[in-house]
Amino acid sequence: MNQPTLxxxxxxxYSRIYSLGASRGELVVTNxxxxxxxxxxxxxxxxxxxxxxxxxxxxxxxxxxxxxxASNEAIKGAGITPQEIGAVIFSxxxxxxxxxxxxxxxxxLIGANPAPAFDISAACAGYCYGIAQADALVRxxxxxxxxxxxxxxxxxxxxxxxxxxSFLLGDGAGAxxxxxSDTPGISPTVWGSDGSHWSSVSMTSSLLxxxxxxxxxxxxxxxxxxxxxxxxxEMVKVAKEALEVAGVKAEDLxxxxxxxxxxxxxxxxxxxLALPESVAVARDIVNTGNTSAASVPLAMHQLLKDGTVKxxxxxxxxxxxxxxxxxxxxxxxx
Amino acid sequence: MAxxxxxxxxxxxxxxxxxxxxxxxxxxxxxxFTNDLDIDSISxxxxxVNAEEKFSVKIPDEEVANLLTVADAVNFxxxxxx
Numbered sequence: 001m002n003q004p005t006l007x008x009x010x011x012x013x014y015s016r017i018y019s020l021g022a023s024r025g026e027l028v029v030t031n032x033x034x035x036x037x038x039x040x041x042x043x044x045x046x047x048x049x050x051x052x053x054x055x056x057x058x059x060x061x062x063x064x065x066x067x068x069x070a071s072n073e074a075i076k077g078a079g080i081t082p083q084e085i086g087a088v089i090f091s092x093x094x095x096x097x098x099x100x101x102x103x104x105x106x107x108x109l110i111g112a113n114p115a116p117a118f119d120i121s122a123a124c125a126g127y128c129y130g131i132a133q134a135d136a137l138v139r140x141x142x143x144x145x146x147x148x149x150x151x152x153x154x155x156x157x158x159x160x161x162x163x164x165x166s167f168l169l170g171d172g173a174g175a176x177x178x179x180x181s182d183t184p185g186i187s188p189t190v191w192g193s194d195g196s197h198w199s200s201v202s203m204t205s206s207l208l209x210x211x212x213x214x215x216x217x218x219x220x221x222x223x224x225x226x227x228x229x230x231x232x233x234e235m236v237k238v239a240k241e242a243l244e245v246a247g248v249k250a251e252d253l254x255x256x257x258x259x260x261x262x263x264x265x266x267x268x269x270x271x272x273l274a275l276p277e278s279v280a281v282a283r284d285i286v287n288t289g290n291t292s293a294a295s296v297p298l299a300m301h302q303l304l305k306d307g308t309v310k311x312x313x314x315x316x317x318x319x320x321x322x323x324x325x326x327x328x329x330x331x332x333x334x
Numbered sequence: 335m336a337x338x339x340x341x342x343x344x345x346x347x348x349x350x351x352x353x354x355x356x357x358x359x360x361x362x363x364x365x366x367f368t369n370d371l372d373i374d375s376i377s378x379x380x381x382x383v384n385a386e387e388k389f390s391v392k393i394p395d396e397e398v399a400n401l402l403t404v405a406d407a408v409n410f411x412x413x414x415x416x
Contacts (some may be wrong), residue, residue: 264376
């Protein structure tokens, strides 16, 4: 008996980002609005973080609401139907259910049911992790189009009296459609993690401790200086490696889109990378705050929307945060 | 060869100047980074990393909080040179 030869997915040579979508929390929260409980001021917060306002969701605006809005914009921009989406990847750390995933609900709400859908937990590196996976799924032929969403409602997990990170945080969702391309559109991703710093950015306690009355509601905390040091000097190495494996130089870039953690981190990264002035630097944090997994797509979307950069240019995107997890890739702007 | 305290002070003053714009002559041993030189914790970390590179020493993160004055930093770096 002759055993039949297995069929496998046929590979696709290149992939690219087709489009982006964005949704921000509907509330504009000023520094004065939040300075009281941390005994701070508008000036102190601006000087330390660059943030003038952060966008936060209202009580009735959910993580899924923002993800749907961003996804619908991306799908429309890509000129595809939701049924053409072959996988939905939702990067988030603020979906308030252990199971089921946010991605399956999102897929259903946008009309992509029965696409495979799953969440990933890579915090502020999550969107770039998602792009790496989408690139692999598209080029391996597993999915023709992949929806990648980075979305957070961080305001559900903050402590108004926390001076380490809560005052930086905002809510939003950014979405991208990744699909096949005739020309290279996503470079190899440089990514990794360092769990030896697991506690540098983390929740104050586990849900089990909260259940057992051993802690208050878990919120996000960070060791700011350790994270700052890692985010600048380790990420400079990652950014340089990403440029190298992409085969481009800093002066070839149209934009640098980093995770919008803190303007001081962004400014120091720009300095350490010795970026020429021709490279636009995303500073969406000023008006949006730090939205973790959503920050890279939101910041890139804003650069394109306000005309700072044009479609077709090259952008180095780099996400880094809790884990500590990081990912960087050079992409052709949609 | 290990640098003297005076050489470390001069090098540190250059780093502080580059990060904050503070005149190198103002970076004196008795000055407090926070109270006298008005250097915030993020700038302090940048100064620390640049000092590690310049003097080829390791300054642990947990040690940074103990470096209150310029003298603290100069003494630590001088000793760490071994």
